[in-house]
Amino acid sequence: MSATKWEVVIGLETHTQLKTQSKIFSGSSVAFGASPNVQSSAVDIALPGVLPVLNREAVVCAIKFGLAVGATIAPRSIFARKNYFYPDLPKGYQISQFEIPVVQGGGLAIRVGEVEKYVHLTRAHLEEDAGKSLHEDFQGKTGIDLNRAGTPLLEIVSEPDMRSSAEAVAYAKALHALVQWIGICDGNMQEGSFRCDANVSVRPVGQKEFGTRREIKNLNSFRFMQQAIDFEVQWQINEIEEGRAIQQATVLFNSDTGETRAMRSKEDAHDYRYFPDPDLLPLEITPAWIAEVKASLPELPEAMKARFESDYGLSAYDAATLSASREMANYFEETLTAAGRENAKLCANWVMGEVAGRLNKDGMEISAGHAVPLAPTLLAGIIRRITDNTLSNKMAREVFDALWVGEEKDADAVIAARGLTQVTDSGAIESVIDEVLATNAKSVEEFHAGKDKAFNSLVGQVMKATKGKADPQQVNDLLRKKLAT
C-alpha cells in the first residue's frame, strides 16, 4: 500500500432541458412521449433551405438561471455551429454557444451534512438537443426519432470545485432543486430532462496541478453518479499507483456492472470546427429585459432560508431542509400562516417529520403535480390542538393518520368522532393515580428502593387507565408529587 493520500477533483456539466412550449429554433412542440418524428417540422429535420429562429422563451429561462446563481448575463452572446456527423443530428451541426455564452460565472451553495460549500460556475449556455437513434427495434438497422431534435437545453458547467462524490451529488441535487424552483426545468431525470457529465481526476494531496481527467457521460440518477464517481476515482488511483498514467478520455458508466469504461480517447476527439452561426444574429439582452425577468422570479432558496432563520427563528439546518424545494417551503409557510407564527418550530418539526416521513413511506414527493394528501390548513388544525393541550403528541399523530387517509374534514372532527380529547383535569388524573398506586404496591415499593423503571411503569399504568388521554407531562408531575408525600 502506497502512503500517498489522494485528493479527488470533480467538475460537472449538466444538460438541463428547458420547460418551453416549443423548440429552441422552431415552433414544434417539445412534449415527451409522442410517436417518433411527429414533433419534427421542416426546420427540425433540416430540409434544404430552412432557417433557425430563436425562441425567446428559452432565453428567458437562461436569464432566470443566471439571476438565480448570481452570474453575469452577457449583453451579447453568440450562437455557434458545432459540426459533426451523426444520423440523429439532422443538420450535421448542433447550434450551441461556444466563445461567448449567455450566462457567465455565478455559483451555488451546497451542503454535505452540516458542512456548507460554495461551488463556482464557469458558464451556462443555450443549445439544441439532438434526436435519438433507436438501435433495438430495427433488425440490423437504426431508426431515427427527431422529436427531441431542437429541444432547448441549458448546459451548465461548474468549476472543478467538488472534492468527493458526495459533494458532486450535493451539487447536482442543489442544481436540480434550483432549476425546478425557478421553473425552467421539470427535473424529470428518467425522461432525460436533467443529465450530468462528470469530469473526474485525482491528485496527491498538496499538489497544485490537476491530474488528467476522464469524463463520465450521461449520468441520469444521483445514485449512479455517486457509484460512477466512486468507481472511477478508485480506478484512477489504482492505475497511478500501479505506475500507469491516466489518459484523457470519455467514459460511460454501466449501471449493471457498476463500472466505468472508456468510450473514446482524446486522440479520437472530434474537431468540431466551431464558428459563429451566420443564420442567427448575436443574442442581445438589454438591462430592461433582465429587469423584467428578475421581477418574475420567485424568492430564491438562499434568500428564503435566511428569512426562515431570521423571521421564524429556525435553525440553519431546519431552514435549509424546508427550503430544499419550493413545494416543501410553500407547504411549510402555508401551515405556518394557518397555525400562527409563534408555532414555527412545531410546524417545522411536523413538516420535516410526519409529513416528509409519510410522503416518503408512500413513495411520494412534494413537487409540482403531487398534491400532499393533507392540506396545510388541516395540519395547522392539528398543531393548534397540540398547543392548546387538547391533543397529546400521540393523539396528534393519530389525528394526522386519520386526516391523511381522508377521514373526516378536519382535526376537530376526528377528535370529536374518536373522543380524543386529552384529560387535563388534575382532579380526575389524581383519582386515577390514587387507584393505580393502591393496586401497584410492589412498584411503589421498588420506586422507593431507588428503581427508576418502576416510576415509568406507574406512568404507563395511569396512561393505560386513562386510555392515553391524560397529558403525560401532567401525569408525570402529579405522580412524582404523590410518591414524594
Next chain:
Amino acid sequence: MINASLKELSAALAQRKISAVELATLFLNRIERLNPALNAFITTDREKTLAQAQRSDDARKVGAGDTVAFQSKAPLSGIPLAHKDIFCTQGWRTTCGSKMLANFVSPYDAHVVERMATAGMVTLGKLNMDEFAMGSSNETSFFGAVKNPWDVSRVPGGSSGGSAAAIAARLAPAATGTDTGGSIRQPAALCGLTGIKPTYGVVSRYGMIAFASSLDQAGPMAKSAEDCALLLTAMAGFDTRDSTSLERPAEDYSRDLNQPLTGLKIGLPKEFFGDGMDADVRSAVEAALDEYRKLGATTVEVSLPNSALSVPAYYVIAPAEASSNLSRFDGVRYGYRAPEYTDLADMYAKTRAQGFGAEVKRRILIGTYVLSHGYYDAYYLQAQKIRRLIAADFSAAFEQCDVIMGPTSPSVAFAFGAKNADPVQMYLSDIYTISTNLAGLPGMSLPCGFGNNNMPVGLQIIGHWFDEAKMLNTAHQYQQVTDWHSRMPEGLA
C-alpha cells in the same frame, strides 16, 4: 409578346388581349422548342403551370368589376416567371443543380416563391444552375451546362446561368436568381440582361438552399431595370422565418425610376479600372460612363484599397459556411444515398463522394480546412477582419459619391472549358462582384454594349445599403437612352 416588358404584359392581361393561360402556353411552347439546345430548365410541368395561370385568370374574372383595382393590387398577376432551382417549390422537384437532390420534391415553398405566387405570377419551371450555386460558368451543374443564347459555344455565366439564358432566349420574361459572389450580376452581364442583388437581408432566405448564409441574397433577373423594380417590390419584405431578414417598411422600388440623373455623382474605383479588365469590356464601360455624363451625372475617382483581398477572403468565408451548410446532405433523411455501403461512416463517405460534384467537394474541403482547429484564426478570423475593412472602404467611398460603377465581369462570356483547368482563374471571374457581397451592399448589372465576338458586356452599379431604388433609377434612365437591354440573340425567334 416575347419581347414585351412586364408593364406591357401586365397591360395586355388587363386589357384581355391575352389570358394568363395563353401567355404561359406561349412560353411553355418556346421552352419545349428551344430548351433542348440551351438546357436552361431542369424541370417544367405544363399541368402545374397552366393550373396556376388559370387561377390568375379566375382571380382576374372575380376582380373584373374593377380592373383598375385588380391591376394596382396585382400588377404582376398572370405574368410567367421561372425560378432558379435553388428555391424550394412545393410539389416541384428542387435539385439545386445536384445529383444529391436530383429527386428531391420540396414539401414547402421558399419565401420568394410564396411572394411571387401571392403576386399572381405563374411558375414556368425550375432553372438550371451551378451545383449548389458554386460556379461562374454553369458548368458544374449535375444536369449539364447551360448554353449562352448569344453563342452556344460559350458559357452563360453562373451560378444563375439558367435564369440568364432563359430570359436572353425569351423562354421566360423574368426569373429569380441568387447572388453569393456575383451569381446574379455576372450571368446577367454575360447574357445581356439586367439583374439586381439587393442589400443583404432585404429578401428572405427562407427556402433558398444555403450556399454561404452570410453572403447569399436572392434577387430578380429580367430584361430591364423597370422590370427588376417591379419584381423586387414583390419579392422583398420582412420574414420572421429568417433571422437575418430586415424589418423595414415595404418599399416601392419603382418610385424613383423617372427621376433625372442631373447631379448624380458616380464613383469609379481605380481598383476596378486596372489591368484585370479586357479591352473590349473597358471600351463598352467607358462609353456607358460617357452616356451617364450626357445624362447629367458626374464621375469621381474613388478608392477601395482592400478590394484585392476580396477574392481570397471570399474563398475562405464562403467555403467555410458551405462546408457546414452542406453537412445536412448526408443520405439519412432525404436526397441521394449511395446504393451500397458497409457501415455508417462508409454510407456517409460514399453518399457524399457520389452525390456531390468536384467543385462542391473542393469547396467543402477548403471550408473544412479553414475551420479546423489550429487554422481557424489564421484563415476564418483574418477573412472576417478583411470583410470589415472592405465594408469600411465602401463606406468611405460613398462619402464621395452616390453610386459606384465599373465592369461586372472582367471579360465577356468565355468558351466552355476555358477556365475549368484552373479554379483560381474561374474564381477571378467574380473579382468585381464579390466585394459587394462581403459588404452586404446592393449591386446590379445592366447591359452596356457588345465586346469581342459580339458578346454582351455588363455595367455594374453598386449602391449604398438600401439604395436599390436609386440604383434602379440610375439604370432605368440609361435604358431610356440606350437599347442594349432590348437586343435579343439571333436565331431564336
